[in-house]
Amino acid sequence: MWTAFTSDQVRQAEHALMALVPDGELMQRAAAGLAAVCARLLPGVYGSRVVLLVGGGDNGGDTLYAGARLAARGARVEAVLAGSRTHEGGLEALKRAGGRVIEAGEVGAPDLILDGLLGIGGKGGLREPYATLARIAAESGALVVAVDVPSGVDSSTGEVAGEAVKAQVTVTFGARKAGLLVDPGAERAGIVELVDIGLTAHLPEPEITALTAADVAGLLPVPGIESDKYRRGVVGVLAGSDRFAGAAVLAVGGAVRAGAGMVRFAGPEDAVHQVRARWPEAVTTLLKEDPVEEVGRVQAWVLGPGMGTDERARRIAAEVLGTDLPVIVDADALTIVSKNPKLLHRQAPTLITPHAGELGRLLGVDPKDIEARRIEHVRRAVEELQVTVLLKGSTTVVAEQGRPVRVNTTGTSWLATAGTGDVLSGISGTLLAAGLAPYDAGSVAAFLHGLAARKAAEGAPIAALDVAVSLPDVIRHLRTAANMDA
Ligand SMILES: NC(=O)C1=CN([C@@H]2O[C@H](COP(=O)(O)OP(=O)(O)OC[C@H]3O[C@@H](n4cnc5c(N)ncnc54)[C@H](O)[C@@H]3O)[C@@H](O)[C@H]2O)[C@@H](O)CC1
Numbered sequence: 001m002w003t004a005f006t007s008d009q010v011r012q013a014e015h016a017l018m019a020l021v022p023d024g025e026l027m028q029r030a031a032a033g034l035a036a037v038c039a040r041l042l043p044g045v046y047g048s049r050v051v052l053l054v055g056g057g058d059n060g061g062d063t064l065y066a067g068a069r070l071a072a073r074g075a076r077v078e079a080v081l082a083g084s085r086t087h088e089g090g091l092e093a094l095k096r097a098g099g100r101v102i103e104a105g106e107v108g109a110p111d112l113i114l115d116g117l118l119g120i121g122g123k124g125g126l127r128e129p130y131a132t133l134a135r136i137a138a139e140s141g142a143l144v145v146a147v148d149v150p151s152g153v154d155s156s157t158g159e160v161a162g163e164a165v166k167a168q169v170t171v172t173f174g175a176r177k178a179g180l181l182v183d184p185g186a187e188r189a190g191i192v193e194l195v196d197i198g199l200t201a202h203l204p205e206p207e208i209t210a211l212t213a214a215d216v217a218g219l220l221p222v223p224g225i226e227s228d229k230y231r232r233g234v235v236g237v238l239a240g241s242d243r244f245a246g247a248a249v250l251a252v253g254g255a256v257r258a259g260a261g262m263v264r265f266a267g268p269e270d271a272v273h274q275v276r277a278r279w280p281e282a283v284t285t286l287l288k289e290d291p292v293e294e295v296g297r298v299q300a301w302v303l304g305p306g307m308g309t310d311e312r313a314r315r316i317a318a319e320v321l322g323t324d325l326p327v328i329v330d331a332d333a334l335t336i337v338s339k340n341p342k343l344l345h346r347q348a349p350t351l352i353t354p355h356a357g358e359l360g361r362l363l364g365v366d367p368k369d370i371e372a373r374r375i376e377h378v379r380r381a382v383e384e385l386q387v388t389v390l391l392k393g394s395t396t397v398v399a400e401q402g403r404p405v406r407v408n409t410t411g412t413s414w415l416a417t418a419g420t421g422d423v424l425s426g427i428s429g430t431l432l433a434a435g436l437a438p439y440d441a442g443s444v445a446a447f448l449h450g451l452a453a454r455k456a457a458e459g460a461p462i463a464a465l466d467v468a469v470s471l472p473d474v475i476r477h478l479r480t481a482a483n484m485d486a
């Protein structure tokens, strides 16, 4: 499990550790780790040109000491001093190792730029001259490595209020900062390298976690000797309408390919036909006025993709949410519950899977604010709605009362295409029916969904059904990598 922390949490841990080690020791550990990563990234250290963008705080100090180490190994290291003050020890070390100070206009096109403008002390959008330097870095064509955090990214939330550095690699010290895992910050951070400075024992409970491939392999339900289709989990899918029959095919596809024991699908005529044609293994029921219980026994319901919001859909939603079975509430069902929030007042496990627009309707908040501050809003949704919330988007996050927010690290922008959300609902439904709690079902589903999309895309556009079809390959790969038996 990855853990990530707010800047306050990191500062407290650093204070505790600093009391135990000599002055300046942590900065040396950080600088050594940073220089080692840079040396790995450069084709060769000797003779390479490295520019340091140095802010006035300790982030600038780390950068200067790392620059000194690279200069000592033969790199041509030049520093732009952007702060109203400069870390004196760091600057002295750089000069002693042969580094020199340059003006912003002399940056040019170096091999590597180290962004040491701001670390966890940064607040709000970059002020000048930092903002200009962030632009110079972007235009230089150099490999940009952010020191601890890309400057301009809020290290606790991932918020970017204005200009920010866009790094290919971020070398972060002691602990992952929450803002490096959550967009828009995650996108600015690139690949995150964690340097151990001895902080781990001093860290509190994390505010943010992320599942790793091994965690997901461990959580995935696998049939045993005693399994039959009922014990593996029967998932009921209530989706599709005459207008949106495809959503039904996609949700059922996600459920089938994620490994359901059985999928029961119920919907209107056209949706039933299409589901049967694509997924003959699903058991289908034509649902007109009959009560939902006619569909048969299930262990969890997926409610909503493409089902519409008419009287019929409202009746089905009320009926399903009135049961004591676990339910995934998605798409049109979210519109229905946003008009009648009481439907979510239930004891049974409930996972809602909104995107920012849908969550905006549920909370009465502008979706842009949700995109900008995903963690804050997913927490607020949990608080107000008292259900487990999976907020979809460029970074999908899953939250539940009393647990850290789980951030998904496998997302890809190829997923931004119609219908992929329906597949996600189907996957989550299968996992819920197999007995996973909503928090695990949602976060494992998001992980698989992202990987399956990457596998299907391989750098090219995908259709939503491709994501469902790739799931078995991804699951096989995860289990093999975790050395699990076939
Ligand atoms: N505390 C520790 O034990 C360690 C800290 N380390 C480094 O220290 C960093 C934190 O250092 P600091 O607390 O000095 O903070 P920063 O180096 O992040 O800089 C804070 C300074 O930047 C200015 N500033 C804030 N927001 C700004 C904005 N939007 N535009 C322009 N200027 C802005 C503030 O006036 C403040 O003086 C970490 O990120 C890490 O790189 C490491 O050396 C490891 C050990």
Ligand SMILES: [K+]
Pocket: 059, 115, 116, 117, 118, 119, 146, 147, 148, 149, 150, 151
């Ligand atoms: K930085």
